[in-house]
Amino acid sequence: MKFDYDSAVARWAWPHLQNGISADRLVNVLSDDCGYSGPIARRVISAIEAPEHNNLDLVFPSEPAKPSWSPGDTNRSVIANADCALVFASLDPHLELVAGVLTAAECDALREFTLVARPQEPGALASAAPMQERKSTDPGFAPLSDPVRRRISHTFNWPLAAVGPLQLWAQPEAIESRTSLPAPVSRAVLWLCLDVVDAASTLEVLNLGMLVRPRPGSGLLVGAEPTEVRIIPKGLRAMASVSFDALAKP
Amino acid sequence: MTPTLAQLLETLRKTNASAEAAFSYLTQTHHVDPGLARSLAEPFSTGVDHSPPMTVNMPALEQFCPGSQVVLEMVRPRLLLIENFVSPEFCDTFAAAARDNFRNEGSGPYTRLYAGSHIKKAIRQMRFRAAKILDRDPNETEDTAVSGYSPGQKYSLHADYLKEDDPAQKAMLEASRHNQRVATFLVYLGEPAAGGRTYMANVGLAVAPRRGSALLFCYPELNLKSATLHAGTDVLAGTKLITPITFRERALYCREDAAYINPSATEDDL
Numbered sequence: 001m002k003f004d005y006d007s008a009v010a011r012w013a014w015p016h017l018q019n020g021i022s023a024d025r026l027v028n029v030l031s032d033d034c035g036y037s038g039p040i041a042r043r044v045i046s047a048i049e050a051p052e053h054n055n056l057d058l059v060f061p062s063e064p065a066k067p068s069w070s071p072g073d074t075n076r077s078v079i080a081n082a083d084c085a086l087v088f089a090s091l092d093p094h095l096e097l098v099a100g101v102l103t104a105a106e107c108d109a110l111r112e113f114t115l116v117a118r119p120q121e122p123g124a125l126a127s128a129a130p131m132q133e134r135k136s137t138d139p140g141f142a143p144l145s146d147p148v149r150r151r152i153s154h155t156f157n158w159p160l161a162a163v164g165p166l167q168l169w170a171q172p173e174a175i176e177s178r179t180s181l182p183a184p185v186s187r188a189v190l191w192l193c194l195d196v197v198d199a200a201s202t203l204e205v206l207n208l209g210m211l212v213r214p215r216p217g218s219g220l221l222v223g224a225e226p227t228e229v230r231i232i233p234k235g236l237r238a239m240a241s242v243s244f245d246a247l248a249k250p
Numbered sequence: 251m252t253p254t255l256a257q258l259l260e261t262l263r264k265t266n267a268s269a270e271a272a273f274s275y276l277t278q279t280h281h282v283d284p285g286l287a288r289s290l291a292e293p294f295s296t297g298v299d300h301s302p303p304m305t306v307n308m309p310a311l312e313q314f315c316p317g318s319q320v321v322l323e324m325v326r327p328r329l330l331l332i333e334n335f336v337s338p339e340f341c342d343t344f345a346a347a348a349r350d351n352f353r354n355e356g357s358g359p360y361t362r363l364y365a366g367s368h369i370k371k372a373i374r375q376m377r378f379r380a381a382k383i384l385d386r387d388p389n390e391t392e393d394t395a396v397s398g399y400s401p402g403q404k405y406s407l408h409a410d411y412l413k414e415d416d417p418a419q420k421a422m423l424e425a426s427r428h429n430q431r432v433a434t435f436l437v438y439l440g441e442p443a444a445g446g447r448t449y450m451a452n453v454g455l456a457v458a459p460r461r462g463s464a465l466l467f468c469y470p471e472l473n474l475k476s477a478t479l480h481a482g483t484d485v486l487a488g489t490k491l492i493t494p495i496t497f498r499e500r501a502l503y504c505r506e507d508a509a510y511i512n513p514s515a516t517e518d519d520l
Contacts, residue, residue: 088322088331091454097321099460199308199320206282208453209325215333218321 010048023049084155087218090208094188094223097212101155101219102148102192109144111194111216114168114238152190152242156221164243168194172233187244188223191231194238201235258282259325304384304433304468304497306330311383314517322457327450327477328468331457332383335437335464336376343372344396344439344491369396373493374520378511380435380464380495389501392431393509396439399446399490405482407451410434410496411469426502433468433497434478440491445484452477459490 013026023045030041084100102110145166153160191203193214203212203220214220222229233239258280262272272291276282311318315335322331347369373394381388399405411431412419423430436448441461448457448465457465469478482490503510511520 085460086458087333087460088455088457090456197319211323213319213321213323215319215321 010044013045014048017045017049090210093205093208093229094221095205095208095229096221097214098155098219098221099215100217101152101190102194102217104217106144106148107194107216110148110168110192110240111238113138113140113144114170114194114240148240149242152219156190156244158244162245164245167241169239169241170237172236172239188221189241189243191220191222191233192240192242193218193220193236194240195236197236202233203236204232204234206230206232304328304386304466306332306383307385310385314379314382324453324455327452328470329450329455330466332464332466333460334462335379336439336462338462340372341439341461341491343368348396348398348440348489348491371520374511375517376437376493377495378515378517378520380437381497381511381513384435384466384497386497387501387513388511389503389509389513390498391435392496392498392502394493394495396491396493398440399442399482399485399492401445401485401487404446404484407479407481409469409479410494426498429498429500429502431496432470432499433466435495435497436465437493437495438463438465438490439493440489442485442490443488445486446488446490447483449481449483450477451479451481456483459492 013030016026017023026045027038027041030045031038084098087097087099089096148166149163150160152158153163191214193216195201196216197213199213201213203214204210205212212220220231222231258276262275269291273284273287276287276291277284306320311320311332315332317337318332318334320330321333322329324330373396377391377394378388381391412423414420414423438459438461441459446459448459449455450457450467467478467480482492
């Protein structure tokens with residue numbers, strides 16, 4: 001993508017103008033301290049100086065560009081589940097809430113698998129712990145996981161080899177520390193809601209002061225760049241996650 | 251248990267904290283990211299009422315919008331996204347009417363749906379319902395229309411509050427005794443196959459126009475700090491049908507006005 005210098009300057013200047021720094025001062029900083037052409041700096045600053053009357057598209061592009069490395073928008077043509085659709089997207093931090101990633105039947109099966117403890121299995125869920133990661137050693141896991149991973153690969157236009165294993169979480173209240181993704185290995189993580197939610201069931205996105213209440217089967221895609229995202233799940237009994245890795249990037 | 255941001259802001263509001271004190275409290279006591287804390291603390295210096303002017307009455311939401319859900323809630327700007335605000339059958343009313351009854355109104359980047367009697371009733375029902383779930387008087391909502399956007403059509407970046415330096419908007423303000431707009435409630439009635447997102451520019455948030463959903467955003471500050479600059483991005487395929495319901499500070503209509511809605515009525519009576 002061609003770097004748009006005017007837009008970058010406008011985005012830099014915009015908060016300073018809002019905070020009362022004069023346009024002349026900003027032009028001087030650009031031309032004297034940054035080596036930016038004086039007439040061009042003047043033109044850009046003038047364009048946003050009176051934003052109610054000028055072209056704010058320079059500061060805020062009307063259609064946000066998607067980073068080239070990002071998993072793509074939902075690809076409705078290749079999935080059987082026609083209800084799969086983008087609900088909202090945020091560019092920075094990079095978030096996408098996608099409805100209908102899992103079918104209701106898949107949700108039920110994965111939730112049951114997550115919540116029902118199987119004592120014979122190493123790593124089985126312990127009720128005392130606030131969060132437990134479900135181990136994938138159970139022979140019943142692969143038939144549940146494989147089709148879901150394939151569909152996620154199609155839905156988000158990301159190669160299957162780079163879609164990490166499906167991880168299951170019970171009572172995922174203390175998951176925040178795990179969302180510091182080790183970029184560039186993990187490009188994004190998709191958090192899948194398996195539980196019926198109510199007003200008290202949320203994913204809190206701290207960076208944006210945002211509460212998300214995903215329906216069962218919805219996925220919140222969280223990018224590792226450009227800004228790290230901190231998310232706290234609350235009031236959800238069961239979630240699943242997969243990572244989108246960069247190692248097999250297309 | 252770690253308090254939520256909403257709880258922290260509520261605490262700050264109760265103490266009438268200054269912006270500096272709010273920033274310090276958020277970053278030092280609760281380790282909130284400094285960039286976010288700066289943004290959240292900023293309104294505390296302005297002296298405006300920065301408490302959220304509208305919150306969802308959950309029992310009313312369940313009563314009027316069965317199967318609905320608030321899927322997204324933001325602190326700044328104050329923003330709510332509600333799925334299934336109206337049913338698919340309700341949306342079908344507009345889709346059927348839109349096939350024959352759209353007409354150009356000249357200056358806008360969109361077409362307006364001809365308001366036949368059943369459309370007028372449906373619009374009144376949406377105004378009534380939006381007000382009820384937000385605990386407001388339906389007469390605080392402006393009478394409105396349904397707009398259609400075809401491929402290539404968009405609505406450029408703008409804010410919805412009425413501006414004194416715009417002659418037409420100033421006239422609207424004066425005619426209503428300076429009864430200013432305070433919030434916008436966009437109802438998505440027809441979903442395009444691609445494009446047509448509502449882009450909240452200040453926070454880089456793009457909301458997909460999903461059929462039956464509604465997006466509320468409030469602007470208690472009548473300037474760009476309200477962070478509610480928004481645009482309707484290009485429709486790429488299909489048609490987007492949308493009704494913007496705009497709330498004023500106080501009731502705009504009285505019993506003598508055609509747009510008046512009896513707050514005690516039921517939806518069927520409208």
